[in-house]
Amino acid sequence: MLPFELTILGCSSATPTSSRHPTAQVLNVHERFFLLDCGEAAQIQLRKFKIKIQRIDHIFISHLHGDHYLGLPGLLGTMHLLGREKELHVYSPPGLEEIIAVSHHHSKSHLKYNIVFHAIEAESAKIIFEDDHLSVETIPMNHRIPCCGFLFKEKQRMKSIIKEKIEEYNISVQEIPLIKEGKDFMTTEGKTIPNAELTHDSPSPRDYAYCSDTIYNESYVEQIKNVNLLYHEATFTSDMEERAKETYHCTAKEAGTIALKANAKQLIIGHFSARYRELEPLLTEAKQIFENTELAVEGKTYKIA
Secondary structure (H helix, E strand, O other): OOOEEEEEEEOEOOOOOOOOOEOEEEEEEOOEEEEEEEOOOHHHHHHHOOOOHHHEEEEEOOOOOHHHOOOHHHHHHHHHHOOOOOOEEEEEOOOHHHHHHHHHHHHOOOOOOOEEEEEOOOOOOOEEEEOOOEEEEEEEOOOOOOOEEEEEEEOOOOOEEOHHHHHHOOOOOOOHHHHHOOOOEEOOOOOEEOHHHHEEOOOOOOEEEEEOOOOOOOOOOOOOOOOOEEEEEOOEOHHHHHHHHHOOOOEHHHHHHHHHHHOOOOEEEEOEOOOOOOOHHHHHHHHHHOOOEEEOOOOOEEEOO
16 A cells, blocks of 8 residues: 555654754655645754655644744755755745745845745634645644644545456456446457456545644544544643643643544644653653543654554
8 A cells, every 4th residue: 555654753842952953753645745834953853763854845844933943944945955956835824935934034044946925824724735636725723923833634545456357358458447436347259348357446645634733623623534643732631721722722621622523533643842861751641531642752653553
């Protein structure tokens, strides 16, 4: 099966620790690599976990708080120094293009490749990327500044034809695509062969919801209903609920509640406050609401089944 898997690069919130880095993760969809947020040290983590930087062609920034984008200028420069020439697409709420332009202006940097900035609206769900295999849509978050998550949805693939049937029924090359699309086959003798006899069903499409910084609210639950894998910020434990509200963040219990209401298959919690040296209390709290919860662990890859 073609890969659909997530690697965590950073799981800390605003302040990094000696063992945790600010938010960044890579999603591998069919060997195409998408970077989600780019906190400080993102490029170091990419190297550490042996993810080839130049294979990233699309970068999605959830919002313009530094712990989610300050690693980007350095990463862009490294791509240049490594000889990148192909176009890079960057998606974020408005303002990031100006930030990068100011940085390049004062450092007199001139990249060898073109960056296409896509300013996205964080207030409503919209498809911002689509091709034959995948669509990406924004998930509106409720944070102190415009912020959105991202929903990656694999498209249904065509059926696969059983190779032995091609020879058995003398199926022509021209007929194969039609059979993969679901059509029956008629032999030269006029006999109809049902499609189910000729093909294997393709696997169900997979999806991943990345829910970045937000105060607890249920406005996006319906959008992420039945998602295969949900990442949700869980900055605090419930004893810090008032602090979570003040800073427009969630507790681990609230992240578990969103996963439960959305009927997610699996939950990963992250964006942990630096106050927590040990993360088990956050995991325990989330699992009390939603059992199939894991901690975001830097360097770990989560396969989406």
